[in-house]
Amino acid sequence: MSKHNQYSFINPNKFPFFYGYVVLVVGSIGVLASIPGQTVGVSVFTDPVKDALGLTRNQFSNAYMIGTLLSAFFVTRAGVLFDRYGARFVAFFAAIFLGISLLLFSIAVTISNNIKQFLQMDSWVVPFALISILFFFIRFCGQGVLTMSSRNMIMIWFDKNRGKVNSISSIGVSLGFSSSPIFINKLIDNHGWEISWQIIAICLFIFSFCILQFYRNKPEDFNLKPDGFDDKIKIFEVKKEETSFTLQEAKQTRAFWMIGFILAFNSFFITGFTFHVVSIFASQDYTKSQAIAVFLPISIIAIAVSTLCNILSDYIQHKIYIYIMIISGVLASFGLLFLSHTIGIYLLIIGLGLLSGLFAVVNAVTWPRYYGRKYLGSITGKVMSFIVIASAIAPSLFSYCFTTFGSYSYITYITLGFLIFLIVAALKVKNPQHS
Template identity: 75%
Template sequence: MKANKYSFIKPEKWPFFYGYVVLLFGSIGVLFSIPGQTVGVSVFTDPVKDALGLTRNQFSNAYMIGTLLSAFFVTKAGRLFDKFGARFVAFFAALFLGITLIIFSFSEKISGNIKYLFQSESWFIPFLLICFLFFLIRFFGQGVLTMSSRNMIMMWFDKNRGKVNSISSIGVSLGFSSAPILFNYLIDHNGWEVSWQILAFCLLVFSVLILQFYRNKPEDFNLIPDGSLKKITHAKKKLTDIVEVNFTLKEAKTTRAFWMIGLALSFNSFFSTGLTFHIVSIFGTQGYDKSEAIAVFLPISIIAIITSTIANILSDYIQHKVYLFIMIASGFVAATGLLILENTFGVYLLITGLGIYSGLFAVVNAVTWPRYFGRKYLGAITGKIMSFLVIASALAPSLFSYCYTTLGSYEFISYLLIPFLVFLLIGSLQMKKP
């Protein structure tokens, strides 16, 4: 496919380095994945489950099943990224995410019609319906649109990759933090059905912008990463000085770094998803009300933004193994905070640990993969890692809930997390950059 097909934009003739346009629209692309992220779905939980006649457990189980199913296909989407590029993969992801939200907005009517057709009032009908719809929004939103948008930004930069990611991370963090407020406002004023239709319309419009502004890599336009506007034919010496080792997914999986970093990122996905999903209940068990529980997201976001900004800038100069050890240490802090949450000091530990971990997650998940394994097979590698993150986020709500309903306290989840962190620490001691 031609690089400029279906678009009037010509990156090679742009008055400044086109990578900064990629940075802007790639970051917006990650933000547009929010309807498929836990932080976006959670706002719709109560109105949708009530409309469909499902219990909270049934709704949570449908979310888990749909998310787990999506995890098995994200790796394949990563291979499509390597073959067709970010532009077309992201376009179809945004398009189908928008279509899925439209279908979701009619889920109550669809469920009612299916019940009428089969002359049944079973809860299993809406349950199966939203399992399928959750699979679609998690796959296209959390999985494909996020991966393709983030990877595209990383493809356009090399030496300045960390600095550029710091800019993207700030915007994305602020967007994710404010999204629940925006979504809740839409639901209060328009209802959950129309709110999803509004978001779907925005996604359909953005899919057209993707075709116009998304571009796969600078080499397609006789440009090179980081901003040189010279033609490749006039920059052969500079290009030959750049030695990029490209690992296939199979080769990457033979390295210790792939597994240790992937599992460390999965820890954040598990912990933050479980905490977000049950935040009101977790803090409610310690006597905090709903507003106090939700308020912890603000300091977590602030710490995460500060951490990611500093770490992104330094990532161009220091070994990323350092970040892995800091992540593990902050994981211990967060898990300990949950363990002693009845104490105010425990709340501070939880906020600090999760804030630092989330900030470093944004850096490592974007910058480390192309730095360690090259850009050629970046889609397949990050697609596989994304499947780890999706599985972790799918299991977290149920395991957190199980600890509370069966064992009587959320703190027991820390007894699972701390040994896992010890395993990560031991496994990472001998880790080297491939």
């Protein structure tokens, strides 16, 4: 048995159609499987878990920040492992360890009490340190490694149709992420937060078996070509050979930093907004239901933008998307600044919808288009560290802005200043493949 097919009953060469479409489905499910390690999945557990552990909201948020920051320092290394061993084994171990972490989280109260008893101390420091470590594992395995490896695998199996394929994946992922809080909340209501995490962990263990069966690193391992093209077919259009950049070479280009920074900004703003959405709207005398209601139009815009821009990405220059993301960030920032007015809500919805939709395109399609497929893991792993760091500091920075100045609107002065820098710096961005 080929080493690329070890421990599996599935042979890509024997499929009646191009195996990349199987990769598309299972890879998209893999991104959805990372939800327990994403902010959207963690936030639903915030109140019951912090109360059970005896932590304040600030203590819980700071533990989340510490765990997320720690994971950012290791996710780049995971990208290197992706390049060396491929998506199959990296994603497999990420799913296994994410499931184990959720099982430990489900008994965190018992573990915390036992440690307190052993140390003969009754302090918030014990549960704080414990969940900081657990947050590190679920953020590293979920938001970091499982997401990166699943998304990169899909991109490696396609080239010419990469944008179209990513549009299909993005629709499913967007719908899954937007609806996941509803399902997780119902799970908690019916079974409690401890059992809910155990149920999700079991699902991850089952999915890890599916990873071994269906995940495949690249089409060349099975004498296949990206998109399913056959060498026997005469293709009269001559395509310039793709250049693969190492991480060090990519870091020497302006595009790497500009794209990385705008993706990090997206993560910062959306994470901070999502984490405090009820409080942000309450500060302007809106109800909780009104606050939650904004996610529906944001999701609709995001799905529409993602679908259209993914398809167009096969034909247009990707730097256009960078400019649109910057403008979208400006709209969202002004929306938060003028949230007390109706125009502010519209600006916020439009800005966040555009940002979310374009994030799904740029973070998946642009990297292989600009830097090739060979070192995709190390490059996207490094960028993932930017994204993770931004998502880590956002909730605390939003919170301290509110507690210090009495309004979330002051955070916009920071975001607008950063966006002005990006507008100027991004003017000379170009595709390194065309250099």
